[in-house]
Amino acid sequence: MAIHLPDHFKCPISLEIMSDPVILSSGHTFERSSIQRWLDAGHRTCPITKLPLPEHPSLIPNHSLRSLISNYALLAPIHHTISQPETLISTLASPSSPLDSKIDALRHLTRLSKRDSAFRRRLADSAAVPALLAAVDHPALQDKALPLLLNLSLDDDSKVGLVAEGVVARVVAVLRRPAASPDSRAVAATIVTSLAVVEVNKATIGAFPAAIGALVAILRDGKGRERKEAATALYALCSFPDNRRRAVDCGAVPILFRNVEIGLERGVEVIGVLAKCKEGREQMEGYENCVHILARVLRNGSSRGVQYALLALTSLCFYSQQMVLVALEEGVLEASIGFVEDDNEKVRRNACNLVRVLRGTNNHNRVR
Incomplete structure (x- = not known):
């Protein structure tokens, strides 16, 4: 049985009780994830008033409403029925x-496990x-099961056990399932x-058939949030060297550059890691405007984007005189x-390394 909370506790978009309410510049309050998806989809109007929003709308936490929702839920008479996880x-x-x-049951377990690490371990x-x-x-x-699975995956002590239980197969199936919602694919990537x-787990997941390929496919065909989460997952996996080659073999390099060109700066982070392997560099050198795209990130990117653009350019130029000239x-x-x-500090260090390579201080950039 669900807790019946006042209607203004519900997000106007998802119609579910808000856990992270934020105020839009229009004055209306939404669940953060719901309004962020609205904005990521390219909308620049308030979903309620239809009035225009700024190009980069601010989302202001509604602390008072969040506190009201939390207190109301704790005091609700039915709360004792949802505090018994065995029943759920x-x-x-x-x-x-x-x-x-x-x-x-999934909703209640997700809510109870969101901030309680002991409860997550128990589950x-x-x-x-x-x-x-x-x-x-x-x-x-x-759609209701994946957020609970994400909550359980947050504790380091549970991560290996979850993989052993068969989580990877289920998550990859969601990533590959055409009928899965973009939200489900985004949570699966997370x-x-x-x-x-x-x-x-990096090695186990990377070796799982179609795992990396599924993430690359989302980068190619997905929408805003799911592409962002797929890039983040790919970055996490590719800190393991064998996974870099797998990603390159799946065609990640040109897809990542196309994503960077249309504004997904997180793709630069993956490019920076893939440039550490020979196969990745070869693919990058063969991609038209590779250096031009990375140079544009240097001029216009965030600090993190600049950090990884510098890293990628250093790797490319260290091993290729042609890349130095370009x-x-x-x-x-x-x-x-x-x-x-x-x-x-990381930007500073990467910049110094690239300057040395471009000035010819290092002599290895003639050798593959």
Whole structure:
């Protein structure tokens, strides 16, 4: 049974109780993830008033409403019925439970596990995981099951066990499923990122058939948020060297550059990592305007984008005199010099390394 909270506690977009309410410049409040998806889709009007918004709308946390929702839920008379996880797990696991009851159980378990690490560990060690994985496989339950699975993946002690339970197969199936919602694919990619925090999982996930290919496919065909989360997951996996070659083999390089060209700066981070392997550099050298795109990030990108553009250019120029010549023509040396005293230590270090390579201080850039 659900908690009945006042209607103004519900997001006008998702119609669900808000956990992270934010105020738009129009004065209306939304769940952060819902309004962010609206904005990521390219909308620049308020969903309620239809009035225009600024190019980069601010989302101001509505702390007072968040506190009201939290306090109301804690004081609600029915709260004692949702504080017994065994009942919820039993509902989720039972084949005879109605679909609505399973959806309700997933919602409550997700809310209870969101901020309580002890509760998450308790769930991860219980019969909840097999039932949860079955829910991920169920089209009608998938959207509610994935956020709970993400919550369980947040604790380092549970990450390896979840992979052993078969989470990767379920997550990859969601990533590859044409009928899955963009939100589901985005959450599935975020689960990959979370699991890949543990080094052994990077190798396990990367070796799983179609895992990296599914992320690359989302970068090619997906929408705003799911592409961003796919790039983040790919970056996490590609800190493991074998996965860099797998990503290159899946055609990641040209797809990443196309994403960077249309504004997905997170793709630069993956490019910076892939440039560490020979196969990645060869693909980049063969991509028209590769250096031009990275040089544009140096001029217009965020600090993190600049950091990885410098890293990629250093790798390319270190091993290729042709790349050095192209970089010099694009004004990369002058741009790099501008970062040698940057406040960001990583930007500063990468800029100094690139300047040395472009000035010929290093002699390895003639040898592959």
